[in-house]
Amino acid sequence: MFVRAYLRASTKDQDAERAKTDLQAFAKEKGLAIAATYTENESGASLQRPELFRLLADCQPGDILLTEQVDRLSRLNTADWDRLKREIDDRKVRVVALDLPTSHTMMTATSDEFTCRMFAAINSMMLDMLAAIARKDYEDRRRRQSQGIEKAKRDGLYRGRPENAKRNAAIMNMLKDGQTWSGIIDAAGCSRSTLSRLSKRLPER
Structure with a gap:
């Protein structure tokens, strides 16, 4: 079992590795070490994330995808989230997020099949819920931003993003x-x- 850390930020101006220390401390607390770290600056609302899919391609069954928050993994719409979950499930990768306490049990191996299946089912349900919340937050922010731009245009204040x-x-x-x-x-x-x-x-x- 390998722990693979996934770090993401939306833009190149943001520090995608900000949470790296927290992930390392969490893994150490569980008696594990992070075998590899995958970092990228891409939108969580898009499936076009090369490092995430490189991580999944590197995984063996039972490996752990460790991330700071579920929204680092997904701000996807329902169809794309279902596609990503299928990829994760097909590879038998366990997702652990610092903001999802029910997932922390996935860091500990157990031979009790019933317990494993129960925790896997609970974790899957919680992942779906947090992924839906992350998507709603993304859509709400986009809508507020669009409304703000429209108002600024009406007021003659909008100049658009400055050119780089x-x-x-x-x-x-x-x-x-x-x-x-x-x-x-x-x-x-x-x-x-x-x-x-x-x-x-x-x-x-």
Whole structure:
């Protein structure tokens, strides 16, 4: 049994490794050590998370996915959460979250099949509930943000997100050098729509 820590933050401006010390202390308290740490800056509302799926691919049956909170694992809609849960279940990975006390029992091996099945069922139900709460929180924040933007637009106060001039200049230089879009996206962490917009600023050859 290996413990694999998953750390996530939504943007590159946030520190995804903020909770690493807490996870290490928790594992030590349970008499276990973290075998590997997987860190990424991606939205929890998206399944496009390479490090999460690398973690799952590395897992053997019985391994533990340890995370700080359930919302670090999922802010997914119902369909995507079901897909992720199937992946976790198919690989027989045990999810343990610091904010989900019922999951802490998954850190301890037991030969009692009935107890194992009972705790697994309870943990699955609690995971579903917290994942649903995390999704609602995400949607509520998005709705409030949208309402705030609309009000600011009506009041003539909205100017949009300031452009990252330094990053965009670097991207345009890469475009001028003939680098592939896929390579630029990987290097700069930008979206394809941003790349498309910046490419239109280049003088025609």
